[in-house]
Amino acid sequence: MKQRRIAFVIFEGFQPLDLFGPYEVFQYAHELTDAYSCQIVASQPGPVRSASGASLHAPYGVADLNLAEIDTVVVTGGEGVDQARHDPVLTSWIAEAGTSARRVASICSGVFLLAAAGLLRGRRVTTHWAREQQLIREYPELVVDCDPIFLRDGRMWTSAGMTAGMDLALALVEDDLGREIAHATAQEMVLFLRRPGPQSQFSVPLWSTQPATDPIRAVVSAIHADPGARHGIADLASHAGLSPRHLQRRFTAELGIPPTTYVEGVRIEAAKRALAEGDHPVEALARRYGFGTAETLRRAFHRRLGVSPSDYRDRFRSTKEYI
Structure with a gap:
């Protein structure tokens, strides 16, 4: 089986759980099936400060990845998203990678980066309920529904805050590999499989x-x-x-x-x-x-x-x- 490459996008002020929760879901599924290869990417390689203050080394900058090899783009959220969406290097790469990838996902306020990249026009999306009015106000071209914990509109997936990212990741694993593998992944992580996307936040x-x-x-x-x-x-x-x-x-x-x-x-x-x-x-x-x-x-x-x-x-x- 050819491995699916998952590119996780981070930025200054990203929320660590938005990264590590979904990342670990794919890693556990990989241990069961050898199906995934996960990469962490930022505007430039090197240390990236998280919203908690801890820094993470991003092994890749956006210029280092071959877009043709990326299966799924996952954009994290966090308090730094308002500044990150005005980074032309990052948003341009997300626009290009998001167009060529098989599917694109955002965790929590990461949806603002997808919107800034122009990938969500006319799409039905969700985010953390506290960000709902801001998203509606700043991106009126979106159809915003902040009740579900995650939504799929075609190849675009968006989720609510933090732990909802793990629910979304399990749904992506199930979409790729079937319910049994997703269930086994959830069991390994001592998670429940799975809160359905339409479930309220x-x-x-x-x-x-x-x-x-x-x-x-x-x-x-x-x-x-x-x-x-x-x-x-x-x-x-x-x-x-x-x-x-x-x-x-x-x-x-x-x-x-x-x-x-x-x-x-x-x-x-x-x-x-x-x-x-x-x-x-x-x-x-x-x-x-x-x-x-x-x-x-x-x-x-x-x-x-x-x-x-x-x-x-x-x-x-x-x-x-x-x-």
Whole structure:
């Protein structure tokens, strides 16, 4: 098998986890299959300061790589991205490499570099939710959706912040080598395979395995797409094309929990996000996310989290922005 060459782009102020998380995913997959060759590239070879202050030696400058040999370009994010996207050497190379490569990916705010390079016009993209309005304002030609943890639009892949880059990398491995290799990679790294791309950046923790078959994947996707919709057994069965009894059995066997428990978990996570982000009344959130009444939502929070929705808001309301 010919190795796929993955070029990771870094710059002054890059976020280390945006590099090392996805890099390690490809390295673990390589150990299993000998499928990948990973390279780290910057404008010039040499030390590159990260956002944490630690420096990393970039073995390659953009002039050192043969574009014809690059399969995938992965652009990291970080607090330095606003300066890096005005570096004509780096953005010109990303534009050229991104045009010739089979696929292109960005982690978190790395999407700004892809946009500056002109690779994303008309594309649907995501990034960290704290960067959403800036991305919309500065690149109105993009279709920005900051709910999913990662998105694919053709050969362009974009992801939300930090750990979402590992989810994206696992998806790229699965796209290349199949689900079994991606699953084995996740197991080696003690990761879960895998949070689906449409999952909200604030969505369900990985308290269950992922579905193995298309009918159950369709059900899970429908639940995540609209947590507040009607998700009774009959409704979910129609998404799967199965009888309600068959769905109940298949769903529980594949995910380890019944559909009703899964639905409640998704709804709670959606409510948690809304509580952390805004001042919507608890009663309104209960109706929006399928709980019906505020009391039902309160009982679900106490049962699952040990706190009331109001207490959760007080503890976890976001007061700062993240890169």
